[in-house]
Amino acid sequence: MNIETLSDRNTLTVTNYLKNLIALQLQQGNQFAIWRKPKSGFIQVLIDKTGKTKRVPLHLEELKPGFIVHPFEDQEDQKAFYLEANTYFKIDLNIPFEEQMEKIDQLPNLGNEPIKSDGLQKYFVPESATPWTKTSEECGKSGFIELVNKSLKAIKNGELSKIVPARIKKIRLNESFELVTAIKNLLEAYPNAFVNFFHIPGVGTWLGASPEILIQTKGDSFYTMSLAGTQKATGDNPLKNVAWTQKEIEEQALVSRYIVDCFKKIRLREYEEHGPKTVVAGNLLHLRSDFNVNMNSTNFPQLGSVMLELLHPTSAVCGMPRKEAFQFLRDHESFDRSIFAGFIGPVNVEDETSIYVNLRTARLLEGNAILYAGAGVTEDSDPEQEWEETEMKCEIIGKHLT
Numbered sequence: 322m323n324i325e326t327l328s329d330r331n332t333l334t335v336t337n338y339l340k341n342l343i344a345l346q347l348q349q350g351n352q353f354a355i356w357r358k359p360k361s362g363f364i365q366v367l368i369d370k371t372g373k374t375k376r377v378p379l380h381l382e383e384l385k386p387g388f389i390v391h392p393f394e395d396q397e398d399q400k401a402f403y404l405e406a407n408t409y410f411k412i413d414l415n416i417p418f419e420e421q422m423e424k425i426d427q428l429p430n431l432g433n434e435p436i437k438s439d440g441l442q443k444y445f446v447p448e449s450a451t452p453w454t455k456t457s458e459e460c461g462k463s464g465f466i467e468l469v470n471k472s473l474k475a476i477k478n479g480e481l482s483k484i485v486p487a488r489i490k491k492i493r494l495n496e497s498f499e500l501v502t503a504i505k506n507l508l509e510a511y512p513n514a515f516v517n518f519f520h521i522p523g524v525g526t527w528l529g530a531s532p533e534i535l536i537q538t539k540g541d542s543f544y545t546m547s548l549a550g551t552q553k554a555t556g557d558n559p560l561k562n563v564a565w566t567q568k569e570i571e572e573q574a575l576v577s578r579y580i581v582d583c584f585k586k587i588r589l590r591e592y593e594e595h596g597p598k599t600v601v602a603g604n605l606l607h608l609r610s611d612f613n614v615n616m617n618s619t620n621f622p623q624l625g626s627v628m629l630e631l632l633h634p635t636s637a638v639c640g641m642p643r644k645e646a647f648q649f650l651r652d653h654e655s656f657d658r659s660i661f662a663g664f665i666g667p668v669n670v671e672d673e674t675s676i677y678v679n680l681r682t683a684r685l686l687e688g689n690a691i692l693y694a695g696a697g698v699t700e701d702s703d704p705e706q707e708w709e710e711t712e713m714k715c716e717i718i719g720k721h722l723t
């Protein structure tokens with residue numbers, strides 16, 4: 322599954338092919354998405370050549386194969402950006418690329434001429450191109466600690482039980498920054514993550530490695546998870562000696578309760594809940610519970626769309642109660658979350674829909690990148706520790722961009 326092993330031979334490698342493919346799509350102004358699902362040995366590529374920015378209602382079951390992108394804030398018309406799969410193919414990372422080229426349906430022929438792939442940063446979508454977001458300002462350590470203190474105050478006043486304030490960090494992108502190298506690094510470093518890159522002219526250019534599924538449907542099965550609580554993974558076997566505090570256990574339990582409340586709202590009683598258990602996400606550990614539903618036996622064929630609407634934004638990225646926490650973040654956060662903590666992912670691609678929360682992510686701009694991270698604040702939170710947590714979360718993508 323190591324993308325690099327395929328370049329040992331002096332032949333056409335996945336890395337070189339993707340480098341050319343990405344350069345060409347950016348130059349031609351196409352919308353496209355590249356992703357690798359957790360634990361998968363395939364890179365999936367979807368290109369929309371229509372030249373039109375499309376927005377669709379979230380009736381997932383009715384959509385043709387595509388990739389959706391939805392900002393953190395609900396849109397008035399409840400729609401998401403949508404890339405349609407004019408071209409879709411996948412590359413098996415376990416087979417030398419040359420051997421599979423002929424067999425991959427729809428593989429764009431990039432010709433024999435090398436494609437100029439330097440200076441690509443000028444195609445990354447600037448913040449000013451997205452009139453629906455305001456330019457993001459960093460708040461620094463003291464600003465973030467102040468925000469956590471305000472969150473604590475609101476929790477102690479009884480207005481809220483959990484809030485997930487976030488911050489941004491701007492880093493420079495060197496001129497020598499290579500997008501394909503960054504993607505390759507993320508693929509290798511985070512085998513359990515949904516590694517993703519997408520580019521929508523007029524909307525944004527984003528690169529990330531999300532640990533969190535929002536909803537997944539395949540055949541009759543529906544899946545969602547509650548992910549929360551964070552600590553640094555240390556030692557050779559970080560799962561062995563992990564201990565969670567009451568604060569973290571409660572923080573994650575709130576997310577699970579939120580999911581169960583959504584099931585209750587739609588009178589869905591037959592679901593399986595497993596966990597919480599500790600999971601690794603890069604150099605971090607989280608607590609996770611898994612929820613499975615059989616959509617056939619419960620007679621809920623549209624459960625994916627219904628739950629998507631009910632769940633987003635979950636208390637892993639917003640807070641509880643949802644409406645009040647959302648308003649709190651709107652009033653007090655000094656930057657625009659844009660697509661951070663929104664949701665992204667393939668819809669009806671190979672009969673499967675996998676929508677992820679857009680976490681551990683960076684917005685790529687010309688000359689710099691914006692990293693985003695939030696931290697779940699509950700009654701017992703320590704502001705200094707929450708700051709450290711956001712630093713670690715920013716590092717997950719940040720260290721692979723320079």
Ligand SMILES: C=C(O[C@H]1C=CC=C(C(=O)O)[C@@H]1O)C(=O)O
Pocket residue numbers: 485533548549550551607636637638680681693694695696697698714
């Ligand atoms: C909001 C983020 O993470 C969420 C997911 C897992 C653990 C979290 C936490 O421990 O605070 C957050 O709820 C982020 O990565 O920016």
